[in-house]
Amino acid sequence: xxxxxxxxxxxxxxxxxxxxxxxxxxxxxxxxxxxxxxxxxxxxxxxxxxxxxxxxxxxxxxxxxxxxxxxxxxxxxxxxxxxxxxxxxxxxxxxxxxxxxxxxxxxxxxxxxxxxxxxxxxxxxxxxxxxxxxxxxxxxxxxxxxxxxxxxxxxxxxxxxxxxxxxxxxxxxxxxxxxxxxxxxxxxxxxxxxxxxxxxxxxxxxxxxxxxxxxxxxxxxxxxxxx
Numbered sequence: 001x002x003x004x005x006x007x008x009x010x011x012x013x014x015x016x017x018x019x020x021x022x023x024x025x026x027x028x029x030x031x032x033x034x035x036x037x038x039x040x041x042x043x044x045x046x047x048x049x050x051x052x053x054x055x056x057x058x059x060x061x062x063x064x065x066x067x068x069x070x071x072x073x074x075x076x077x078x079x080x081x082x083x084x085x086x087x088x089x090x091x092x093x094x095x096x097x098x099x100x101x102x103x104x105x106x107x108x109x110x111x112x113x114x115x116x117x118x119x120x121x122x123x124x125x126x127x128x129x130x131x132x133x134x135x136x137x138x139x140x141x142x143x144x145x146x147x148x149x150x151x152x153x154x155x156x157x158x159x160x161x162x163x164x165x166x167x168x169x170x171x172x173x174x175x176x177x178x179x180x181x182x183x184x185x186x187x188x189x190x191x192x193x194x195x196x197x198x199x200x201x202x203x204x205x206x207x208x209x210x211x212x213x214x215x216x217x218x219x220x221x222x223x224x225x226x227x
Contacts (some may be wrong), residue, residue, distance in 0.1 A: 083196030088174035115208035131216035
């Protein structure tokens with residue numbers, strides 16, 4: 001499965017880094033082709049757009065000993081599943097595909113699992129036995145303000161909650177904000193109109209890895225310096 005497509009269809013996806021507030025030019029994800037049917041010959045040429053946000057966040061107050069080196073979130077614009085299914089001629093394409101609260105969460109969980117899997121073995125075992133885990137929770141619809149959707153300003157949520165099953169007695173919830181734009185007219189509109197979109201706030205795999213190595217221990221570990 002690629003980009004939410006059922007096997008054996010697939011996609012060739014490239015990501016571009018741009019500021020989300022840019023309007024000249026206006027950066028949007030795009031699907032460059034269509035398929036006759038969703039079989040092995042179907043490979044959609046797709047782009048996404050991402051902006052890395054460099055900040056620490058509430059779990060890392062300015063007074064803390066060190067700030068993370070990794071980015072706080074990846075602001076990512078994706079083509080919607082409705083748009084992908086429409087261009088791949090997958091039966092059942094429609095807005096219900098993007099009503100799920102797990103599209104962004106599934107990507108965040110994959111980033112976290114990748115970090116756990118690729119940590120050095122001794123670090124991974126220490127983290128599992130003593131570290132404060134991340135738990136990815138369902139996406140939440142982005143808020144709507146007086147100027148419109150506030151998806152850009154709604155930062156990825158890191159929330160510490162009680163968890164009696166955790167080695168530390170707590171875990172940190174990771175929650176994305178989602179913003180979906182319907183695929184008007186099957187996507188047959190001028191390129192600069194933002195239709196068929198599914199926007200997410202994504203967890204950086206580097207932030208997840210940094211958490212596993214250091215910050216998952218920081219709140220609950222004290223070090224005594226012996227001179």
